[in-house]
Amino acid sequence: MPDQNPSGSDQASANSAAPRRRSRKRGSNRGKRSNTFAALDLGTNNCRLLIARQTGDTFKIIDSYSKVVRLGQGLAATGRLSDEAMEATIEAVRVCSRKMKAKQVKRWRCVATEACRKASNGEEFLQRVKDTSGITFDIISARVEARLAVMGCLNLIDPTKDVALVVDIGGGSTELSWVDIRKLREDESAHRVHRPPIAAWASLPIGVVTLSEQVPEREDREAWYAEMKDFVRQTIKEEGCETRFTKAFENGKGHLIGTSGTITSLAGIHLKLPFYQRNKVDGLWLRSIDAVAVARKMAALSPAERAKEPCIGEDRATLLVAGCAITDVLCEMWPSKMIRVADRGLREGMLIGLMNAGQKVQQLAPTEADDIVIEAAGEGVDHGETA
Secondary structure (H helix, E strand, O other): OOOOOOOOOOOOOOOOOOOHHHHHHHHHHHHOOOOEEEEEEEEEOOOEEEEEEEEOOOEEEEEEEEEEOOOOOOOHHOOOOHHHHHHHHHHHHHHHHHHHHOOOOOEEEEEEEEHHHOOOHHHHHHHHHHHHHOOOOOOOHHHHHHHHHHHHHHHHHHOOOOOOEEEOOOOEEEEEEEEEEHHHHEEEEEHHOOOOOOOEEEEEEEOHHHHHHHHHOOOOHHHHHHHHHHHHHHHHHHHOOOOOHHHHOOOOOOOEEEEEEHHHHHHHHHHHOOOOOOOHHOOOEHHHHHHHHHOOOHHHHHHHHHHOOOOOOHHHHHHHHHHHHHHHHHHHHOOOEEEOOOOHHHHHHHHHHHHEEEEEOOOOOOOHHHHOOOOOOOOOOOOOOOO
């Protein structure tokens, strides 16, 4: 489980000891730096980075970054990534590269998800990213994406239930993973396994960007929201997963875990936070009826009214309702008294995997990104944005 300390550096204090002691100290620091990891997730809507240092069996976040890049905007209509979106993404990745170098990251994993999976120019774009930033991205499958998200929030599962449905609402897709909690109870070390006990999974080809484009907002917001929900139900049926573990949930033996920016935003609104606060949201038990009530309230507001909510803002005002509709439908189809809110998931899963994998120490090659000035302090810091 990641430490919730704010972003910052871990600089050693000056040491006036004898040369031999200083030599050992330098060696010790090199060992620490080799235990610095980074996880970079390039999604349909956001470019998100976590940098962490291993501390025993867990890790401490020492820096983070998130930027709305809208990489997948218009992809459903054209089948390609737009020039504007690609340029915005390259700039964000350059910032990530500089941050990784500044923190002397030695082990990392960088993944691209739905937008790059679907775009006809996805691989060509990622080559451009490599050439300009020195960072190589792997396009991961929806199955791997779901597994990593589950790994990142395993320790938020209620061990008294039988099934947990982990919901990761992204920009271009929504991953659903049904975790067999009974197997977790059988093996206490399962919280650290590389492959969590996922009994079934599905990747819905809808996310906050794609659903918003499929069902555009209109003045009659009640009818618009109902149409969105119908679209979500139909998609779930087309994927053939509408009856998975529904009996367990109807019998009170299942619960939901939300790992996306949608559920964290709904939780922040429910708590009436004056600004998004991860330490108040991550790990929160939120009643499903409260989550749905907030979702429907947001759907009834105009984009300008939604933008005034401090946990949303202008960047997400037009996309939030799609996530609300997906959450609403899932709460209806897999009834659960409580939802566990997770401001963690894919990137934390990657960090856990890196710590267990023993990846060789690497070195980021110098690129033209070294000439890019990092944005002003505080700008782009990760505060749980929509995926």
